[in-house]
Amino acid sequence: MLPDAFRDNSSAAALENWDPSAIVGGKRTFNETTLEIAPGKILAVCGYLKRDLQFARLSSITAVDWYPAEPRFEIVYHLHSLARSERLRLKCRLPEAAPEIDSVTGVWQGANWYEREVFDLFGVRFREHPDQRRIMMPDDWEGHPLRKDYPTHGFKYSYKDE
């Protein structure tokens, strides 16, 4: 359901009109529009926004870890329409047990590396991603450093007894 504050936002209203069940929440802060999208619909929503609402650019994809809250992961998409100079933020909340979401590389090729980065640093999997590998950390790295329960300091091995 679209919150009433968005009735005057044409992009949000058009999206609501196109699929009433896609938007599960949203807010407007500092002149920025944030829409929360049902995780299962993200691919279709992005396709629609690019095709019909001229959001030609994907500025970035990132994630926020709200550990220990549930659903834990928040995937954040920043879209930009060059034609209208309008920005839009989409969010999807994913549970800790199954952090998986459809890849949007089919909509914007540029999503490739951003999704790899989220996979590498947060451990969120992107279904149908053409190249799901670590991008920043070495291939044999264990853990996902940007998760909140990943330690910021300390050593993996203790050398005390040697």
Added chain:
Amino acid sequence: MSDPSITDPAAIVEASASAHPRRMTLNMGPQHPSTHGVLRVVVELEGETVRRAIPDIGFLHTGIEKQFEALDYQQGVTLTDRVDYLANLSNNLCYALAVEKLLGLEIPPRAQWMRVLLVELTRLNSHLVWLGTQALDIGAMSVFLYCFREREDLLRIFEMFSGQRMMTSYIRIGGLALEPPRGWQEAVSRFIKAFPSNVDQYEDLLTKNPIWLRRTRGVGHVPLDVLVDLGVTGPVLRACGLNWDIRKTEPYSSYEKFDFEVPTRTEGDVYARYQVRLAEMRQSARIVEQALAGMPEGAWRADAPHVLLPDREKMKTQMEALIYHFKIVTEGFGVPAGEYYQAIESPRGELAYYVVSDGTAKPYRVFMRTPSFGNLQALPAMTEGRLVADTIASMGSLDFVLGDVDR
């Protein structure tokens, strides 16, 4: 063509050697001068033609985003310097703007204009390094020496302001780090008066140079819609005909008060990118001149005692100032819960900081949308099916900084 589903560099080498005995897989980098840092590109060659190019990044990943979460907001400014080490002040500015938005701080006009002046000097600095190294890669050695001559003057100006040549941290949350030093106007105006004739010198060396033309014209062209789809921003897009500059479309820090043009070209090749960046240097010089001429008087930082440290003198005489000082130093300042995505036009393209606050004195999450990361994704599209020598020219024209890519 080797199997496109194999993307792991080690696997490519193996698969390629068995499937195509005439094909050679070459590691360009991570220690290769033309990669401008530690980028590794696995290129599959057939004779002189690049069949595949796969960038392998992460060698310079230092976990800056993670470090942000352990420092308080003002300390985080020092990290932003180290992201794009050729455009430190642009990164300082972008981060400061995002946090100031969350804090609801009003920045006085003098600080805003000062910031514009400094980030435009940063743009000159960054473009000078780009021009020098790009020319060096292609084989025009002397341009490098000319560019670094001017860059040295710029670094001296930055040192004059902040005490540091590169890691300036001069733009802080709430304004500037220090009062602008005595004599800064003379130093900047001496530099900027001479600058246009210096650009003429670079143009004399390159613009009609037949070798330069042959190495850059028609090289690395990719259609505009593909570039936009890949997430490319900045001068590379403008060289392809798109008139988009965040300073114009979403002005920040009072850019709307400055008169400048957004140079564009339509050819979309390496030469067009060169022309766009040179024209941008001239426009930046114009902005700096306007900022010098119209610099408003007044405060150089915001009136926000809960965010900014008090004057030393006040601290010794006023109880309130002492308390604020103690609180800011020991626990930092809280930022109201919220999130903001601040995009600015850095020398390389769209630079954005996404800051998420949970109300405490340390950021909950800071994400940097760096222009180099987005631009580098276009490297395969720019090089595949073309000559290996042109890879160097295309790579240089993307103007990435590996610190900016890997963070």
